[in-house]
Amino acid sequence: MITLVTGGSKCGRSSYAEGLLQGAEGAKIYIATMMPYGEEAQITISRHREMRRGKGFETVERYTDIGGAVIPLGSSVLIEDIGNLCANEMFCEEPADDPCGRIVSGIKALAEKAEDIVMVTSQTGSDGIDYDGGTAEYIKVLGQVNAALAQTADNVIECVYGIPVALKGKIG
Amino acid sequence: MILITGGAYQGKRKFAGERFGISEEKMLDGGVCSFDEVFSAECVYGYHKLIKRLMAQREDPVRYTERLCRENSGMILILDEVGCGIIPLDKGERQWREQTGRCGCTAAGHSVQVWRVTCGIAQIIKGEEI
Numbered sequence: 001m002i003t004l005v006t007g008g009s010k011c012g013r014s015s016y017a018e019g020l021l022q023g024a025e026g027a028k029i030y031i032a033t034m035m036p037y038g039e040e041a042q043i044t045i046s047r048h049r050e051m052r053r054g055k056g057f058e059t060v061e062r063y064t065d066i067g068g069a070v071i072p073l074g075s076s077v078l079i080e081d082i083g084n085l086c087a088n089e090m091f092c093e094e095p096a097d098d099p100c101g102r103i104v105s106g107i108k109a110l111a112e113k114a115e116d117i118v119m120v121t122s123q124t125g126s127d128g129i130d131y132d133g134g135t136a137e138y139i140k141v142l143g144q145v146n147a148a149l150a151q152t153a154d155n156v157i158e159c160v161y162g163i164p165v166a167l168k169g170k171i172g
Numbered sequence: 173m174i175l176i177t178g179g180a181y182q183g184k185r186k187f188a189g190e191r192f193g194i195s196e197e198k199m200l201d202g203g204v205c206s207f208d209e210v211f212s213a214e215c216v217y218g219y220h221k222l223i224k225r226l227m228a229q230r231e232d233p234v235r236y237t238e239r240l241c242r243e244n245s246g247m248i249l250i251l252d253e254v255g256c257g258i259i260p261l262d263k264g265e266r267q268w269r270e271q272t273g274r275c276g277c278t279a280a281g282h283s284v285q286v287w288r289v290t291c292g293i294a295q296i297i298k299g300e301e302i
Contacts, residue, residue: 008255
């Protein structure tokens with residue numbers, strides 16, 4: 001089962017996504033995509049670590065090339081989040097030629113090994129602001145990634161201030 | 173508590189009036205009202221603006237929201253959705269957006285009904301229509 005969880009900033013996506021894998025049997029893998037640079041990233045990372053404590057997740061850090069993450073066969077995988085992964089693929093020292101294609105094929109490769117995949121992503125295209133160059137390109141690419149992943153997913157859930165709303169499939 | 177959310181100018185106040193029979197003058201403007209009158213108001217709109225004002229006074233908006241959920245649990249709270257964009261460069265804006273998210277989750281958690289209004293169309297996303 002593949003589930004995509006989307007929503008705005010601090011909308012309760014992470015808690016909802018973690019909850020989906022609560023009863024999962026077998027290994028639970030948390031793929032963290034946020035690069036641990038800067039004070040605010042550190043705060044976010046520690047807050048999420050605290051949230052996951054005692055829930056049985058093994059953390060794997062993977063900032064680019066998500067398909068290359070090593071996961072056990074039949075495991076349940078939580079990927080957090082696609083927005084960071086997309087930024088990493090676009091703006092790291094060696095940007096991917098096709099960040100969207102790389103992310104989508106990477107997720108599909110993981111889906112062949114995993115029993116369950118839950119991906120957290122963000123909605124970034126709804127603030128009506130015209131951004132320049134890199135940011136505008138990022139919004140576009142992430143929009144394409146989200147659309148492609150939603151097509152692959154069984155369930156697509158949007159979190160609105162912590163309330164899950166099914167956009168595709170059903171609320172787990 | 174009943175929470176009504178959605179983007180700016182989607183018809184949230186109009187919906188609150190029509191659905192719950194609240195007149196315009198009974199709707200308190202979170203952009204200008206006092207912090208105290210919110211605790212006895214039937215309805216407050218622009219709660220995201222109130223959050224910004226609380227933060228400017230170094231008040232903790234999440235604790236304020238928790239207290240509001242306890243002390244005025246019968247109210248209708250109107251809160252814009254503000255998180256669906258690029259993370260703001262300005263630290264203050266960034267923190268406001270995060271706090272608004274947390275306050276929204278708190279209010280939604282305590283609410284018996286949560287409505288989302290888009291293009292004037294209200295969908296119930298938590299609870300049941302009575």
